[in-house]
Amino acid sequence: MNTNDSQARMEAIVSLCKRRGFIFASSEIYGGFSGVYDYGHYGTLLLNNVKNAWQKSIAQERMDVVLLDSAIFMHPMAWKASGHVDGFNDPQIDCKKCKSRFRADHLLEGFGINADKQPLEFINQELDKLRADKKLACPNCSSADVTEAKVFSLMVKSNLGSPTDALSEENVVYLRPETCGGIYLEYKNTIDSLHPKLPFGIAQIGKAFRNEIVAKQFVFRTREFEQMEMQYFHHPSQTGDIFEGWHKDRWNFYLDYGIPENKLNWFKHEKLAHYASDAYDIEYNYAMLGGFKEMEGIHARGDFDLTQHSKFSGTDLSYFDEATKERFVPHIVETSVGVARMTLAFIDNAYTEEIVNDETRVVLKFDKRLSPVKVAVLPLSKKEELSGPAKEIWKTLSKKFFVEYDDTQSIGKRYRRQDEIGTPYCVTVDFDTLTDNAVTVRDRDTMEQVRVPIADLVKYFSENLAI
Ligand code: GAP
Numbered sequence: 001m002n003t004n005d006s007q008a009r010m011e012a013i014v015s016l017c018k019r020r021g022f023i024f025a026s027s028e029i030y031g032g033f034s035g036v037y038d039y040g041h042y043g044t045l046l047l048n049n050v051k052n053a054w055q056k057s058i059a060q061e062r063m064d065v066v067l068l069d070s071a072i073f074m075h076p077m078a079w080k081a082s083g084h085v086d087g088f089n090d091p092q093i094d095c096k097k098c099k100s101r102f103r104a105d106h107l108l109e110g111f112g113i114n115a116d117k118q119p120l121e122f123i124n125q126e127l128d129k130l131r132a133d134k135k136l137a138c139p140n141c142s143s144a145d146v147t148e149a150k151v152f153s154l155m156v157k158s159n160l161g162s163p164t165d166a167l168s169e170e171n172v173v174y175l176r177p178e179t180c181g182g183i184y185l186e187y188k189n190t191i192d193s194l195h196p197k198l199p200f201g202i203a204q205i206g207k208a209f210r211n212e213i214v215a216k217q218f219v220f221r222t223r224e225f226e227q228m229e230m231q232y233f234h235h236p237s238q239t240g241d242i243f244e245g246w247h248k249d250r251w252n253f254y255l256d257y258g259i260p261e262n263k264l265n266w267f268k269h270e271k272l273a274h275y276a277s278d279a280y281d282i283e284y285n286y287a288m289l290g291g292f293k294e295m296e297g298i299h300a301r302g303d304f305d306l307t308q309h310s311k312f313s314g315t316d317l318s319y320f321d322e323a324t325k326e327r328f329v330p331h332i333v334e335t336s337v338g339v340a341r342m343t344l345a346f347i348d349n350a351y352t353e354e355i356v357n358d359e360t361r362v363v364l365k366f367d368k369r370l371s372p373v374k375v376a377v378l379p380l381s382k383k384e385e386l387s388g389p390a391k392e393i394w395k396t397l398s399k400k401f402f403v404e405y406d407d408t409q410s411i412g413k414r415y416r417r418q419d420e421i422g423t424p425y426c427v428t429v430d431f432d433t434l435t436d437n438a439v440t441v442r443d444r445d446t447m448e449q450v451r452v453p454i455a456d457l458v459k460y461f462s463e464n465l466a467i
Contacts, residue, residue, distance in 0.1 A: 006290035013288050013351055014218055016362065020421050022046065022347075023219060035215025035223035037340070042421050045372035045402055047226075050343045051205050053369060054228045057253050058203050058335070065201035065230060066194055070182025072207055073160055078181055079174050081312035082305065083274045084155060088177055091115070091123050092152035092213050095138035096145040103213050104149035107139065117271035123149045156209040156223075175209035179227045180334060182206070184305045187233065188317060198319060198330060199234035199242060205339065217289055219340040226339035233330040235321070236303070242333050243278065243300050250282060250296060250335055258367040259284065259349050265292050277302040284345040295345055296337035303329040346370055350422060356447070364422030365445055368465050371422045374401035375461060378414050379429040382407045390429040393439065393454060400458060401467065419444060425461065 017023040021040035027033035039047055059065045079085050091104040104123050105115040111130060115123050127149060130136040138146055160173040176182065183202045190202055205228045215223050234242050247266075254264055262285075269279040278300040283292040306317040306329050320327045350364040368374070375397055379390035387407060397403045404423070406414050411428065418426050428440040428449075438453045441460070452460050461467075 006288055009348075009351070010218065010288040012353075012362075013347060016351075016364075016420060017043070017347070020417075022421075035212060035221075037219050037222060042372040046346075046366075046370065047339055047343055049370045049372065050346065051226075051228065051339060053257060054253075054337075054342075055203070055205070057249070057256075058201075058228075058230050062201075064196070064199065065203050065232075066190065066196065068183055068186055068190070068202050068204040069206065070179070070186055070204060072176055072209075073158070073173055074176060074181055074185060076171060076173055077312050078185060078309070079155065079177075081308040082181060082184075083308070084177055085174075087274050088154050089151045090154060090213055091120060091149040093127070093149050094147045095140060095143055096147065097143035098138060098141040100138060100140040101213055102139060102146075106214070110139075111135070114270075116269075117273065120149055120151060152211070152213055154210045154212065156211050176206075177210050178208050178229070178336070179204055179206040180229045180231055180305075180336065183229070183231045184309050187231075187306065188315065191319075198321065199232060199238060201230050201232040203228070203230040205229075219344055220286070220289060220293065222340065225341075227336060228339060228342075229334060229336045231301075231305075232333045232335075233319075234333070235328065236331045239300055239331055239333065243298070246298055246333055246335055247280065250298060254282070254284075254345075257346065257370060259345065263349065267292075267294065273299070275299075275301050275304045277304075284348075286345065286348050288344075288348050288351075295341055296335065299334045299336070301332040301334055303331050305332055306330060361416065361419060363419040363444060366422040366424075368424040369467065371424050372402065373404045373418070373421060373423045374425065374465055374467075376404045376406055376414070376418045376423050376426045377429065378411060378426055379407050380411060380431070385434065386429050386431070389433060389454075393427060393429065393457065397457060397461065401461065401465065415442065424465065427457070 020042060022043035024038045024040060025032050026036035026038050059067055093102050093104045093107065104127065105118070108115040108123065108126055113126050115126060127136060134144070136146060137144055155177055156175040158173050158175055183204060187202065190196070205226060207224060208227050209224050212221055212223050215221050232242060232246065251264065255261060265283040267281040267283050269281070272279055276299045280298050281294040282296045282298070284295040285292050310317045310329070318327050318329050346366060347364065350366045352363045352365050354361045354363065377390050377394045377397070379386040391405065394403055394405045415426060422444070424444045426442040428442065430440065433439055438451045440449050441452045442449045
């Protein structure tokens with residue numbers, strides 16, 4: 001897909017998400033607030049289904065992973081120990097003319113230079129070479145007047161606990177930049193309360209905050225986002241098998257929820273984050289972003305985290321294996337994915353335009369388990385004789401699923417609306433219903449219609465929705 005196609009697709013999806021109440025840019029009535037998004041009714045339902053799908057596969061269907069919901073705020077020392085206060089930076093450059101701000105490594109990437117996690121000296125040398133060749137230009141206004149790269153911390157500060165005092169550096173309470181920090185701090189309480197034997201994992205979903213230099217590409221990269229992370233604690237001799245096992249599990253998760261294998265790719269990191277000993281990404285081919293991009297990270301973190309937190313807190317976080325009588329600091333394999341980034345992949349994969357009767361039909365062909373609304377009940381007339389039984393059907397079904405009731409506009413327009421939000425089934429209540437006690441059920445993807453007795457509807461949908 002060329003840039004124009006991906007741009008058009010991006011515009012179509014962003015517009016659909018707004019028009020149909022999935023995703024809104026934050027603070028629009030105040031002119032917007034960059035890098036932050038709000039989720040409307042359908043967006044909230046979709047996010048919940050995505051999070052439930054992840055939790056089901058990572059904890060519910062496994063005996064060896066437990067859950068956690070740790071706070072966003074943590075002791076300031078925790079982020080010193082993790083290396084984030086000193087090392088969680090990106091290289092930033094500014095255009096002196098139009099005042100735009102860019103990530104220097106992203107700019108170099110456009111020239112085929114891999115500057116990912118390279119030191120600042122390397123980045124500035126490469127920028128100087130481009131400048132000397134008169135190739136360096138602001139991506140926004142093309143001016144050559146751009147600064148050299150400087151380090152920009154991604155950590156978001158708060159004034160928690162000292163609302164009136166000036167913040168001294170050691171007292172700064174940060175908003176967490178990743179959720180796994182809370183898992184390391186609750187590792188000991190989890191062991192002491194639930195007594196799991198190694199290997200085991202702790203998983204959690206929660207908000208994270210990063211002062212991203214450039215937050216764009218819709219909800220792909222934002223300053224406030226949710227992460228779904230799992231940390232798997234184990235003996236170092238098991239790392240190879242465990243790393244491989246999680247590779248398979250996470251890859252298969254996407255296949256199970258309808259992402260075709262040819263839209264997925266493994267990317268092995270050559271340059272590693274300060275905590276990692278090996279790292280791979282599952283990339284998804286975001287057609288709306290023009291190609292493969294990181295969706296989920298799977299990292300071998302060694303004993304870095306528990307060792308650092310032991311050292312900085314003074315609390316022993318080693319593990320004693322009763323069977324082997326060995327004491328050691330557990331190693332960690334982590335899986336980490338952004339809720340919005342995964343959801344965007346599901347939207348991108350589901351977004352379909354088809355020509356039906358010379359008109360374009362837009363459909364979100366989600367896996368039915370992810371669809372925000374499972375069934376729409378549509379009486380053919382607003383009159384009580386049809387709306388009465390239709391509301392009764394809605395009441396029965398809504399005890400099981402999220403079901404919508406809609407009696408506005410023509411039936412064709414109502415079908416289109418449900419297609420655009422990805423509702424797998426529409427139930428039409430018509431005048432025949434009054435005599436045969438049955439309704440017409442329309443399938444979103446095939447548009448085929450079948451007659452189903454009202455008494456069988458709950459069973460019919462339970463089977464077909466696989467819920
Ligand atoms: N605990 C490891 C960690 O946080 P990461 O590669 O920085 O590693 C993991 O982030 C995942 O979190 C990414 O693969 C992505 O899905 C998501 N993510 C990271 N930064 C994000 C941002 N600014 N906006 C949305 N999602 C983000």
